[in-house]
Amino acid sequence: MPFALLTIIMFKKLTFQNKTRLLLIPYHDTEAITILFLYGVGSRYERPEINGVSHFIEHLMFKGTKKRPTTLDISRDLDRVGAEFNAMTSKDYTGYYIKISQAHKDLAVDILSDMLLHSKFDAKEIDRERGVIVEEINMYHDNPIMCIESLFEEAVFAGNPLGADVAGPAEVIKKISRKQILAYRDNFYRPDNLVIAVAGKIDDALRADLEKKFIAKATVPSAPLPRFVEYATDQVVPRIKLQFKETKQVQLAFGFPAFGYHDKRAYALHLLSIILGGNMSSRLFVSVREKRGLCYFIRCSPNFYQDTGNLMIQSGLDKSRLDEALAVIQAELVKVKKQGVTAKELRDAKEFLRGKIVLALEDSSNLAEFFAKQELLLGKILTPTQKMKKYAAVTLGDIQAVAREVFQPNRANIAIIGPFKEEKYFRKRMDLWKNF
Numbered sequence: 223m224p225f226a227l228l229t230i231i232m233f234k235k236l237t238f239q240n241k242t243r244l245l246l247i248p249y250h251d252t253e254a255i256t257i258l259f260l261y262g263v264g265s266r267y268e269r270p271e272i273n274g275v276s277h278f279i280e281h282l283m284f285k286g287t288k289k290r291p292t293t294l295d296i297s298r299d300l301d302r303v304g305a306e307f308n309a310m311t312s313k314d315y316t317g318y319y320i321k322i323s324q325a326h327k328d329l330a331v332d333i334l335s336d337m338l339l340h341s342k343f344d345a346k347e348i349d350r351e352r353g354v355i356v357e358e359i360n361m362y363h364d365n366p367i368m369c370i371e372s373l374f375e376e377a378v379f380a381g382n383p384l385g386a387d388v389a390g391p392a393e394v395i396k397k398i399s400r401k402q403i404l405a406y407r408d409n410f411y412r413p414d415n416l417v418i419a420v421a422g423k424i425d426d427a428l429r430a431d432l433e434k435k436f437i438a439k440a441t442v443p444s445a446p447l448p449r450f451v452e453y454a455t456d457q458v459v460p461r462i463k464l465q466f467k468e469t470k471q472v473q474l475a476f477g478f479p480a481f482g483y484h485d486k487r488a489y490a491l492h493l494l495s496i497i498l499g500g501n502m503s504s505r506l507f508v509s510v511r512e513k514r515g516l517c518y519f520i521r522c523s524p525n526f527y528q529d530t531g532n533l534m535i536q537s538g539l540d541k542s543r544l545d546e547a548l549a550v551i552q553a554e555l556v557k558v559k560k561q562g563v564t565a566k567e568l569r570d571a572k573e574f575l576r577g578k579i580v581l582a583l584e585d586s587s588n589l590a591e592f593f594a595k596q597e598l599l600l601g602k603i604l605t606p607t608q609k610m611k612k613y614a615a616v617t618l619g620d621i622q623a624v625a626r627e628v629f630q631p632n633r634a635n636i637a638i639i640g641p642f643k644e645e646k647y648f649r650k651r652m653d654l655w656k657n658f
Contacts, residue, residue, distance in 0.1 A: 232248060233245060233246065233247045233248075233593060233603070233605070234246040235597070235603070236429075238413070238433075238437050240413040240414070240437070240440055240441060240442050241413050241414035241442060242413040242414075242416055242418065242437050242440060243416070243417045243418070243597055244417075244418045244419075244420070244429070244432065244437070245417065245418065245419040245420065245590075245593050245594060245597060245603075246420055246424050246429065247419065247420065247421040247422075247424075247589055247590065247593055248421075248422075248423075248424045249421060249422055249423070249586060249589060250423055252422050252423055252586060253323060253324050253325075253423060254321060254322065254323060254324065254422050254423070254586050255321070255322060255323075255324045255327050255330070255420065255421070255422035255423050255424065255428070255586060256319055256320070256321040256322075256419075256420070256421050256422055256586040256587040256589070256590045257319060257320055257322075257327075257330050257331065257334060257418070257419075257420050257432075257590070258317055258318070258319040258418070258419045258420075258421075258587070258590040258591060258594050259317065259318045259319070259334055259338060259416060259417075259418055260315055260316075260317045260416070260417045260418075260419065260591075260594040260595065260598050261315065261316045261317070261410060261411060261415055261416050262314070262315060262410070262415045262416075262417075262447075262598050262599075263276055263315065263316055263410035263411075263415065264276050264311055264312045264313045264314045264315050264316055264388065265277065265311070265312075265313050265383065265386055265387070265388040265390070266313045266314055266382075266383045266384050266386075266450045266451070266527070267383070267410065267448065267450050268383055268386070268390075268406075269383075270386070270394075271394065272390075272394065272398055272402055272406060273383075273386050273387070273390040273391060273394050274355070274387070274388075274389050274390015274391070274394050274395050274398070275390070275398060275402065275403060275406045276311050276316055276388070276406075276410075277311040277355070277388055277389050277390065278351070278355060278390075278395065278398065278403060279316070279403060279406065279407050279411075280309045280310070280311045280316055280318075281351050281354065281355060282341060282343055282347065282348065282351060282403070283309065283318065283337045283338065283341050284296055284297075284309070284337065285341065285342070285343075285344065285347040285351065286341070286342050286344065286347065287336045287337060287340040287341055287342060288340055288342065289336050289340065290333070290336060291342075296333060296337065299329060299333060300320065300322075300329070300333065303322060303323065303326045303329065304322075304323070305320055305321065305322040305323075305326065305329075305330065306320070306321040306322075306587070307319065307320045307321070307333075311388055312388065313383075313384055313388060313527060314450070314527055314528060314599060315595065315598060315599065317591070317594075318334060318337065318338065319587060319590065319591075320333065320334060321586060321587045324422065324423040327427075327428050327431075328431060331428065331431045331432055331435055331436070332435060334436070335432075335435040335436040335439075338411065338436070339436065339439055339440070343400065343403065343404060343407075345400055348400055348403065352395055352396055355389065355395050356392045356395055356396065358389060359387075359389050359390075359391075359392050359395070360392075362389070366465075366467060366469060366471075366473040366639040366640075367473055367538060369639070370473040370474070370475045370536060370637055370639055371475060371525075371534065371536070372387050372388075373463050373465055373475065373637040373639065374463070374475035374476075374477065374532075374534055374536075374635060374637035375525070375532065376463055376637070377461040377462070377463040377635040377636070377637055378455075378457075378461070378477070378478075378479055378532045378635045379453055379530075380461065382451060382453045383450070383451055384453055384527060384530070408443065409443075409445070409447075409448055410447075410448070412440070412441075412442055412443055412447065413437070413440040413441070413442055414442050414447060415447055416440075417594045417597045417598045418432065418436075418437075418594075419590040419591070419593050419594035419597075420432070420590065421586040421587070421589035421590035421593070422586035422589070450528075452529045452530075453527075453529060453530045454529075454530070455479040455530070455633065457479060457632070457633045457635075458632055458633075459632055460631065460632065460633075460634045460635065460636070460649075460652040461634075461635045461636070462635075462636050462637075462638075462645045462648050462649065462652070463635075463636070463637045463638070464637075464638050464642050464643070464644075464645060464648075465637075465638070465639045466640075466641065466642060466643050467639050467640060467641065468641050469639065469640050469641065470541075471538045471539065471540065471541075471640070472538070472539045472540070472541050472544055472638060472639070472640035472641075472642075473536075473537075473538055473539075473638070473639040473640065474535075474536065474537050474538070474539055474544070474547070474548075474636070474637070474638055475534055475535070475536045475635075475636070475637040475638075476534070476535045476536075476548070476551060476634070476635070476636050476637075477532055477533045477534035477535055477634075477635055478532060478533055478628050478629060478630065478633050478634060478635065479530065479531070479532050479628075479633055479635075480524060480530075480531045480532050480533045480628050481526070481530070481531050482526055482527050482528055482529045482530045482531050483526045483527065483528055483531075483599050483600055484528065484529075484600065485531075487620075487624055487627075488524070488526060488531070489612050489613050489615075489616050489620075490616045490620040490621050490623070490624040491524050491531075491533060491624050491628065492524055492575070492613070493568065493571045493572065493575070493613060493616055493621060494533075494558070494563075494621050494624055494625060495522045495523055495524050495533060496522075496571040496574055496575060497558075497563050497567050497568070497571050497621070498522040498535070498554065498555075498558070499520055499521045499522025499523070499535060500521070500522060500523070500571070500574065501574060503570075504522070505554050505558075506520050506521075506522060506535065506551065506554055507520055507521075509550055509554055510537065510547055510550050510551065514546070514547075514550065516539060516540065516543050516546060516547045516550070517537045517538055517539050517540075517547065518538060519537065519538060520535070520536070520537035521535070521536055521537075522534070522535045522536075523536075528599055532635075533628055535551060537551075541640060541641065545647075545651060548651050549651075552655050555625070555629045556629075558621075558622070558625040558629070559622070559625045559626050559629050562618055562619075562621060562622035562625070563618065563621050563622070564618075565618060568616070568617075568618055568621060572610075572613055572614060572616075575610075575613060576610055576613075579606055579609070579610070583606060592606070631652070631655045631656045632656070634652060634655070636648055636652065
């Protein structure tokens with residue numbers, strides 16, 4: 223009965239003396255369990271001279287402890303029981319998780335606690351890992367479809383750390399010092415900046431083990447927790463970012479600044495993005511791909527941060543038909559501003575989203591992340607049912623109001639990776655759109 227997941231309300235939140243927050247999300251129709259440690263730090267907290275340090279630290283947490291001296295010692299312990307484990311760095315959080323059979327939950331607690339409390343940050347390992355990360359950066363830069371979003375957000379968030387790459391530039395990674403890395407870790411890897419989420423088949427022994435091995439050993443520094451640099455757009459003219467690359471297909475990202483997690487308009491924006499380009503029956507998919515054959519893929523998605531966000535349309539296009547594709551995309555946005563969307567489109571978008579949430583929350587790792595991110599970034603938690611009520615309350619008028627507010631020609635941003643060296647061609651296209 224998958225829809226039962228939408229009625230989950232029996233999660234439990236515990237806040238300890240050192241301000242660590244522990245979320246227990248029981249889901250007993252599984253033999254798996256996910257333990258996620260989510261810290262409130264990411265690339266938006268970095269200065270230019272240490273851009274990439276959040277991601278660097280994520281790598282170094284897997285490079286050995288006193289108990290498990292090497293990466294192999296960590297991975298071998300988890301591989302022998304078939305566990306899934308990984309980490310993630312975003313612009314506003316860093317997470318570490320292990321998904322494992324409930325029978326081996328003690329191992330997951332032990333390894334995560336060991337890594338996050340006792341990683342060595344050995345100087346030789348740091349130097350070796352510089353090369354790994356530089357190659358990761360090169361991999362992304364060599365693949366336009368992977369890095370177009372970064373180029374787009376560089377335009378949208380110009381002048382703010384939100385516009386910087388999560389992995390940082392190679393030149394910073396090559397020279398950042400161990401002292402700088404450790405100082406940054408100590409500033410942010412602290413219990414008052416941490417949410418631990420446990421989802422799946424939970425028992426009392428697991429909670430006690432987490433308290434003993436990690437929570438009781440984590441102390442709060444006396445210094446206040448650093449804040450990120452807030453962003454409020456001051457954009458008054460379109461922005462264009464070009465990255466020259468001899469490619470057969472042009473990668474396009476086109477969009478606008480929008481709303482953050484806390485904004486009540488985020489629900490309408492999310493549904494609008496589904497109607498425009500969230501699936502294979504969306505407006506842009508039909509008009510750009512199906513009717514005209516201008517692309518293989520096109521999608522529209524919102525990106526939410528704590529204080530701001532954006533809406534991005536992304537596609538891979540034939541250079542010779544790029545102007546036609548942009549004209550069609552812009553026409554669809556104008557149509558939504560002027561005419562809104564239909565009641566059926568809105569109903570379908572809500573049901574599409576409900577279905578996606580149901581499918582995602584069948585997995586304990588998605589369940590842990592669903593709750594942990596809300597607690598960390600919003601400071602409050604809505605259950606899946608409560609979230610769907612927010613989406614259900616969105617009206618046709620809300621959708622059109624958000625479209626009119628967001629789709630402002632003077633706040634348009636376009637990022638292009640392809641065989642172009644001059645902005646003039648794109649500036650002309652943007653200027654043609656100013657009258658709408």
